[in-house]
Amino acid sequence: MKKVLAINRYTGIDQRSSIGNPDHPLVNQPNPPTVDELHKVFMSDGVPLAVEASRKAMAEARVEPTQITHMVSTTCTDSANPGYDHFVAKELGFSDRLEKVLLHGIGCSGGLAALRTAANLCLGHKARGKPARILVLALEVSTIMVRSELESINALQETRIGIALFSDCASAVVLSNGIGEEPGKPAIYDLLGWGNRVIPDSEHDLGFDVDPMGWKVVLSPRVPLLAKASLQPTYSDLLSSLEDQLPSSYQKPADFDWAMHPGGATILSGAESAMGLTPEHMRASYDTYINHGNSSSATIFSVLNRLREKDMDALAPGGKVKEYIVGCAFGPGINVEMCMLKRRMNAPTRTTGLDTPPETDDSEGPGPGSSAGSEDGESIEGEKEEKFISEALDNVELD
Numbered sequence: 001m002k003k004v005l006a007i008n009r010y011t012g013i014d015q016r017s018s019i020g021n022p023d024h025p026l027v028n029q030p031n032p033p034t035v036d037e038l039h040k041v042f043m044s045d046g047v048p049l050a051v052e053a054s055r056k057a058m059a060e061a062r063v064e065p066t067q068i069t070h071m072v073s074t075t076c077t078d079s080a081n082p083g084y085d086h087f088v089a090k091e092l093g094f095s096d097r098l099e100k101v102l103l104h105g106i107g108c109s110g111g112l113a114a115l116r117t118a119a120n121l122c123l124g125h126k127a128r129g130k131p132a133r134i135l136v137l138a139l140e141v142s143t144i145m146v147r148s149e150l151e152s153i154n155a156l157q158e159t160r161i162g163i164a165l166f167s168d169c170a171s172a173v174v175l176s177n178g179i180g181e182e183p184g185k186p187a188i189y190d191l192l193g194w195g196n197r198v199i200p201d202s203e204h205d206l207g208f209d210v211d212p213m214g215w216k217v218v219l220s221p222r223v224p225l226l227a228k229a230s231l232q233p234t235y236s237d238l239l240s241s242l243e244d245q246l247p248s249s250y251q252k253p254a255d256f257d258w259a260m261h262p263g264g265a266t267i268l269s270g271a272e273s274a275m276g277l278t279p280e281h282m283r284a285s286y287d288t289y290i291n292h293g294n295s296s297s298a299t300i301f302s303v304l305n306r307l308r309e310k311d312m313d314a315l316a317p318g319g320k321v322k323e324y325i326v327g328c329a330f331g332p333g334i335n336v337e338m339c340m341l342k343r344r345m346n347a348p349t350r351t352t353g354l355d356t357p358p359e360t361d362d363s364e365g366p367g368p369g370s371s372a373g374s375e376d377g378e379s380i381e382g383e384k385e386e387k388f389i390s391e392a393l394d395n396v397e398l399d
Helices: 002-008 035-061 084-092 107-127 143-156 223-240 265-275 279-292 296-307 383-394
Strands: 070-074 099-103 133-140 169-176 189-198 206-211 214-219 257-260 324-331 335-343
Touching: 035 084, 035 133, 035 143, 035 169, 070 084, 070 107, 084 099, 084 133, 099 107, 107 133, 107 169, 107 189, 107 206, 107 296, 107 324, 107 335, 133 296, 143 214, 169 296, 189 223, 223 265, 223 324, 223 335, 257 265, 257 279, 257 296, 265 279, 279 296, 296 324
Parallel strands: 070 099, 070 133, 257 324
Antiparallel strands: 133 169, 189 335, 206 214, 324 335
8 A cells, every 4th residue: 555655646647637536425435335336426427527528529619419420439437228428418419319339348548449430430421421420428437446446455465556547537529521511610630540459468468357346457567568569560550551641741750749648657658769759749648647647538539639739839849830640549458549630730729528527636645536746746755765665666567
């Protein structure tokens, strides 16, 4: 427990978004909550977040609920039938003929997997000469599982660091195939291509296992190295599929901006090393990680939303904003999702379909919304404690 608390202060995360705070009754009861109790909070607190994110995305896209033809959703922090997307669609007033798809079992790669699925649906409708306006939605409520993780740390004497990384978020985008689009409609990005692959024999390295007390994070020390090794071949495949769509000035990884899912600090630093990038290439990933933590599938859209803001433009490599962006995320399997986006450089820089709960610090100890350090940047003092923390970190991967 002491090791986990020490690691919590050195993840590089300043604060995490949560539906509650360290006083939330669900994480302070004598026994860990059941799956049923976790599900009730997911529905009561999570679904309204998803509804609000969806409304923001549709408002910015200037799309009415009656124009939405499909809905592709994902989550790894709840499992029920009907899925949460049913209740979001009902609250938004969507047609009862809406085509819905709910993706499960893909964890942190879920956002890009949902975007890929929506893109293929768009192409199917385009082939039939029909318009497609697809709401892509990700919702994760992770912090309420802190009590269960604490129980496992204590009972099993395991250093389980998922408790120090994950946060809550709902994010949404609207994807259109352009048919019947009014002139002058706003768009932020064009989705040019996508690809995915599975890293062989890695299903036991990254996961989110079902448990009577919710779900338990599976995170092996091999994950950062496996992720790092998969980046170059996945990137090469993506680039070869887009050779006629990219200018000659966009070929090397460093020619692009990168929207990398911030699974952890070593995932980002590993990408820098493998692809010859700088932190500025992934500035939105670092910013999201530091200020919100890892919100699993919803995080990638948080990163893309942040990337288009003016203060992020000021931090671009060499002061030059890239027109083309590589998006990437890793999930259980291990699945690697990657896509190529073209940024509309004249697009507005308003906030898009992203809605997170309030951020809270961890000055009161671990719990929903616990952060990696106090707001004033308080540091741990004393040689003995520093040595203890150093030894703990030497034996644990931060991803």
